[in-house]
Amino acid sequence: MKKVIRNLLYFSLPVLLMAACYPGGPEEESDMDIVGTVYDKDFDFSAPSAIFVADTVVELVRPGDEDPLDYSHAYDPYVTGRIKENLTALGYSMTDDPTEAELWVTAGVTKSEQVGYVYDWWYYWYGIYYPYYPGWGGGYYPGYWPGYPTVTYYTYTTGTMLINMQDPSRINAPEPNDSIVVTGVWAAAINGLADSPVSTDRLNQVIDQAFKQSPYLGK
Amino acid sequence: MKRILLLLTVLGFSCGLYAQTYTSIHYNISAPFGASADQVGKASFRGAGIDFANLVKPSLSLGLHISMATFYEKVENGKIEFNQGVITGKQYRYLNAIPMYASTRYIMNKGNWISFLGLGIGTMWTESRTDMGLYSGFDKTWRFAMSPEAGIIIGAPEYDLGLNLGIRYHYGFKTSDSEAEQYLSLVIGVTLLGGY
Numbered sequence: 001m002k003k004v005i006r007n008l009l010y011f012s013l014p015v016l017l018m019a020a021c022y023p024g025g026p027e028e029e030s031d032m033d034i035v036g037t038v039y040d041k042d043f044d045f046s047a048p049s050a051i052f053v054a055d056t057v058v059e060l061v062r063p064g065d066e067d068p069l070d071y072s073h074a075y076d077p078y079v080t081g082r083i084k085e086n087l088t089a090l091g092y093s094m095t096d097d098p099t100e101a102e103l104w105v106t107a108g109v110t111k112s113e114q115v116g117y118v119y120d121w122w123y124y125w126y127g128i129y130y131p132y133y134p135g136w137g138g139g140y141y142p143g144y145w146p147g148y149p150t151v152t153y154y155t156y157t158t159g160t161m162l163i164n165m166q167d168p169s170r171i172n173a174p175e176p177n178d179s180i181v182v183t184g185v186w187a188a189a190i191n192g193l194a195d196s197p198v199s200t201d202r203l204n205q206v207i208d209q210a211f212k213q214s215p216y217l218g219k
Numbered sequence: 220m221k222r223i224l225l226l227l228t229v230l231g232f233s234c235g236l237y238a239q240t241y242t243s244i245h246y247n248i249s250a251p252f253g254a255s256a257d258q259v260g261k262a263s264f265r266g267a268g269i270d271f272a273n274l275v276k277p278s279l280s281l282g283l284h285i286s287m288a289t290f291y292e293k294v295e296n297g298k299i300e301f302n303q304g305v306i307t308g309k310q311y312r313y314l315n316a317i318p319m320y321a322s323t324r325y326i327m328n329k330g331n332w333i334s335f336l337g338l339g340i341g342t343m344w345t346e347s348r349t350d351m352g353l354y355s356g357f358d359k360t361w362r363f364a365m366s367p368e369a370g371i372i373i374g375a376p377e378y379d380l381g382l383n384l385g386i387r388y389h390y391g392f393k394t395s396d397s398e399a400e401q402y403l404s405l406v407i408g409v410t411l412l413g414g415y
Contacts, residue, residue, distance in 0.1 A: 023291045026350075034306055037304050
């Protein structure tokens with residue numbers, strides 16, 4: 001009976017050995033980029049002609065923070081230029097005068113730092129210290145168990161770019177002390193790892209994808 | 220390395236009882252079906268299992284089966300659509316399945332070629348996971364499962380060993396919040412034939 005029970009216990013060990021396996025996975029930072037788009041289903045995107053695209057990418061920070069994003073505005077021409085190229089390819093015309101435009105497009109960026117830790121229980125059970133015989137005196141010191149678990153800390157930075165398309169004719173005329181509400185008709189959110197400087201190729205790819213997955217845009 | 224040592228311990232212990240039992244260790248190649256194929260459309264080449272059984276009659280064995288299969292697929296243009304928009308990105312899809320059965324086999328032939336039909340009834344743990352961007356969606360479920368099988372053992376009686384070939388269909392029943400998981404496995408392995 002003891003042998004049977006012991007066999008059953010050993011037989012259950014493969015359950016631990018065969019814990020969930022995750023082969024493959026991302027190999028580069030760009031593998032983790034995602035692009036999300038939302039739009040107003042009731043808006044006729046073929047009606048407007050002239051679009052104004054703001055030349056500056058806005059840093060989305062809380063009021064009072066002083067340049068916490070460490071964002072380089074050297075990217076601005078690449079971002080706004082690529083947006084203009086995509087809109088032009090869709091048949092829209094660009095204007096530098098926002099009062100003449102039928103749609104406004106603005107871009108903004110934000111960053112956040114994620115911190116976490118991994119507590120490795122395996123080393124907790126595996127850290128057994130065996131007894132040793134001291135060089136002098138009698139007996140030997142017993143081993144002690146368990147071993148010390150290991151804790152691994154990690155940190156990474158994520159970045160998000162938001163592209164907003166707004167209809168200025170929908171701006172609610174503000175009353176005193178009221179907030180100005182600008183209704184957006186299309187928005188794109190691009191999220192990914194931002195631990196290292198982002199290449200212009202990577203920027204172009206994700207901005208193009210935002211327009212590619214929005215087939216309702218265009219004249 | 221640690222996992223290999225523990226697995227060898229299991230096998231070594233199992234070998235000592237082959238006088239009335241048989242032990243099989245096998246490699247599995249599996250193909251998903253149904254909702255499992257919707258999650259991961261590619262075959263799994265990461266699978267292994269152990270069978271441990273006792274001959275209760277000359278043509279009937281009762282025992283235990285445990286195995287695992289890992290399915291993985293990278294989807295270059297993964298898409299999540301919702302009412303007024305879509306999210307796109309590379310998706311890394313996984314399906315891990317660990318079935319555990321009480322199994323029985325009806326052994327139809329004897330001699331160097333042993334054919335059998337079997338049925339396993341028990342439980343299956345599955346983990347379905349999709350990684351997209353910096354986000355993951357999980358679904359871990361225990362479910363009731365059954366598994367018919369058919370196979371042959373090409374024996375070498377002088378060594379009490381046999382080459383084990385077979386097919387096994389795993390069906391994990393649906394639960395209140397999870398679809399049924401099912402896949403077909405091609406089994407190739409080695410059997411210790413002490414009981415035949």
